[in-house]
Amino acid sequence: MILTVTLNPALDDTYEVPDVRFGEVNRVAAVHRRPGGKGVNVARVLHGLGHEVTAAGLAGGVAGRRIEEGLASLGVPASFTRTSGESRRTVTVVGAEVTVFNEPGPAVTGEEWAAFLGGYERLAGDAAVVVLSGSLPPGVPPDAYAELARRAPAPVILDADGEPLRLGLAGRPAVVKPNAGELARATGVRDPAAGIRLLRDAGAGAVVASLGADGVLAWTPDGLLRAALDRPETGNPTGSGDALAAGLAAGLAEGLPWPERLRNAVALAACSVRSPVAGEVDAGELPALLSRVAVRTEEGHAARSHE
Amino acid sequence: MILTVTLNPALDDTYEVPDVRFGEVNRVAAVHRRPGGKGVNVARVLHGLGHEVTAAGLAGGVAGRRIEEGLASLGVPASFTRTSGESRRTVTVVGAEVTVFNEPGPAVTGEEWAAFLGGYERLAGDAAVVVLSGSLPPGVPPDAYAELARRAPAPVILDADGEPLRLGLAGRPAVVKPNAGELARATGVRDPAAGIRLLRDAGAGAVVASLGADGVLAWTPDGLLRAALDRPETGNPTGSGDALAAGLAAGLAEGLPWPERLRNAVALAACSVRSPVAGEVDAGELPALLSRVAVRTEEGHAARSHE
Numbered sequence: 046m047i048l049t050v051t052l053n054p055a056l057d058d059t060y061e062v063p064d065v066r067f068g069e070v071n072r073v074a075a076v077h078r079r080p081g082g083k084g085v086n087v088a089r090v091l092h093g094l095g096h097e098v099t100a101a102g103l104a105g106g107v108a109g110r111r112i113e114e115g116l117a118s119l120g121v122p123a124s125f126t127r128t129s130g131e132s133r134r135t136v137t138v139v140g141a142e143v144t145v146f147n148e149p150g151p152a153v154t155g156e157e158w159a160a161f162l163g164g165y166e167r168l169a170g171d172a173a174v175v176v177l178s179g180s181l182p183p184g185v186p187p188d189a190y191a192e193l194a195r196r197a198p199a200p201v202i203l204d205a206d207g208e209p210l211r212l213g214l215a216g217r218p219a220v221v222k223p224n225a226g227e228l229a230r231a232t233g234v235r236d237p238a239a240g241i242r243l244l245r246d247a248g249a250g251a252v253v254a255s256l257g258a259d260g261v262l263a264w265t266p267d268g269l270l271r272a273a274l275d276r277p278e279t280g281n282p283t284g285s286g287d288a289l290a291a292g293l294a295a296g297l298a299e300g301l302p303w304p305e306r307l308r309n310a311v312a313l314a315a316c317s318v319r320s321p322v323a324g325e326v327d328a329g330e331l332p333a334l335l336s337r338v339a340v341r342t343e344e345g346h347a348a349r350s351h352e
Numbered sequence: 353m354i355l356t357v358t359l360n361p362a363l364d365d366t367y368e369v370p371d372v373r374f375g376e377v378n379r380v381a382a383v384h385r386r387p388g389g390k391g392v393n394v395a396r397v398l399h400g401l402g403h404e405v406t407a408a409g410l411a412g413g414v415a416g417r418r419i420e421e422g423l424a425s426l427g428v429p430a431s432f433t434r435t436s437g438e439s440r441r442t443v444t445v446v447g448a449e450v451t452v453f454n455e456p457g458p459a460v461t462g463e464e465w466a467a468f469l470g471g472y473e474r475l476a477g478d479a480a481v482v483v484l485s486g487s488l489p490p491g492v493p494p495d496a497y498a499e500l501a502r503r504a505p506a507p508v509i510l511d512a513d514g515e516p517l518r519l520g521l522a523g524r525p526a527v528v529k530p531n532a533g534e535l536a537r538a539t540g541v542r543d544p545a546a547g548i549r550l551l552r553d554a555g556a557g558a559v560v561a562s563l564g565a566d567g568v569l570a571w572t573p574d575g576l577l578r579a580a581l582d583r584p585e586t587g588n589p590t591g592s593g594d595a596l597a598a599g600l601a602a603g604l605a606e607g608l609p610w611p612e613r614l615r616n617a618v619a620l621a622a623c624s625v626r627s628p629v630a631g632e633v634d635a636g637e638l639p640a641l642l643s644r645v646a647v648r649t650e651e652g653h654a655a656r657s658h659e
């Protein structure tokens with residue numbers, strides 16, 4: 046079983062507004078309301094691909110109940126610890142461009158965090174892989190991801206930003222998956238290869254950096270690898286990082302070699318970009334996308350990043 | 353008691369996003385969640401000013417319960433007919449500019465509409481003024497406002513758009529309150545004075561057209577009057593039309609002369625623009641705003657529109 050942890054989940058609304066006009070009143074053509082938050086998206090993608098998964102985290106209020114009901118209606122097993130504060134909502138407006146509005150999360154009490162930790166240890170004991178994703182709501186310790194990684198007997202994939210990512214490295218996660226902005230914010234350097242090296246030195250077993258149109262650059266036991274699509278997909282990028290994390294988790298659980306793991310993950314991310322709704326993929330499109338992914342060793346980068 | 357009718361209410365979220373960037377991911381600095389929909393905003397403004405009011409309409413699902421709970425927590429008496437479909441939400445993003453996203457409403461059944469009509473007749477019998485505001489959800493007859501106006505013993509203020517406004521005139525409402533766009537859409541003419549005349553010919557007892565920075569142009573038994581602020585207020589225009597309708601309803605209930613009625617309504621609308629949240633006014637700002645409203649007779653326009 047793959048365990049996903051979402052400490053700051055959200056009720057995600059995707060608004061389809063074909064001719065959106067900012068600064069004006071817009072009629073929403075279609076509304077897609079789904080349980081969200083990065084780890085929840087990872088769980089939905091894995092479940093959609095037929096993997097055994099459990100979505101854990103913190104959830105509160107009406108929005109929290111809707112997140113749990115939404116996962117239940119999708120058939121995704123979930124185990125959330127209730128919080129007194131209400132879970133947040135996010136709104137993604139999909140028109141000619143994609144605009145995302147993320148509400149702040151609810152305040153979490155020490156008792157609620159302690160209650161989550163108890164349940165987490167039981168779940169992590171049964172997991173083949175643990176995926177820790179997204180922001181931390183107020184009240185959760187900033188080093189929460191280090192703590193969760195230490196308590197997990199299984200290998201951990203960490204997908205976070207800023208301080209939660211920097212402090213999380215102390216838990217020695219098996220894989221860290223930053224995008225270009227997260228990598229730069231966490232390391233203070235602009236060159237991806239140099240930033241990747243810094244994350245490994247700080248405790249990451251492997252680092253998979255998603256660089257948009259440049260594909261992913263990954264420092265693995267097989268060396269520095271780059272996996273990229275022949276041409277970028279256009280659509281809704283929201284959730285494509287979560288699909289990438291889902292692909293990495295599946296490959297880790299199945300013990301696939303790194304090149305194949307990266308190929309699957311990149312194809313899955315591209316598949317997600319094609320979907321108007323974050324966290325949804327059409328597995329039927331995967332074979333065609335897999336054939337468009339090239340994976341190669343980056344000797345040059347590897348050498349430079351050793352200097 | 354002033355009765356407001358909101359057949360397509362909404363759970364209104366106002367997102368404060370100071371440096372909003374469209375086409376990107378935005379963190380929402382503050383969220384204001386309030387019961388909304390035009391008639392609900394009218395009821396909230398009137399209640400805030402100390403008037404006896406009842407908010408009626410259709411409400412369904414979790415959003416519908418939240419609208420009722422929100423009104424209860426604000427102390428606004430409400431009497432909504434439950435629908436099987438869930439009430440809609442709206443999102444207003446307040447940054448350098450104001451962008452509104454309106455979800456479509458839920459489908460209403462014939463039985464639900466009939467149940468509302470029964471309750472409406474009882475409430476309208478006790479009302480000094482009835483305010484009919486906003487769009488009609490799918491399933492409600494397009495001539496619903498004509499029907500509701502005919503069944504009301506009290507004078508009716510109609511604030512609607514398009515077909516519901518055009519067909520509503522057959523119910524001979526005492527006052528119709530279109531903005532410039534609604535006036536043009538309902539009459540097909542661009543000149544406000546000419547459009548106002550057409551609405552009167554079609555059944556409106558009086559017409560108060562809100563023309564933005566030009567203030568309001570009103571055809572009343574006292575002639576064609578214009579009421580305008582010395583300089584326009586800047587802020588969140590969402591809900592200012594509802595505050596204008598609230599001012600007109602209060603003036604009608606109190607039997608104020610038209611010039612005073614318009615002065616109060618224009619000051620109230622300006623007060624609403626200053627609030628970041630639709631449907632809220634700071635009554636303390638009213639005296640200063642009232643002194644900035646000029647009301648005069650528009651002989652020229654009146655003459656021209658008689659040609």
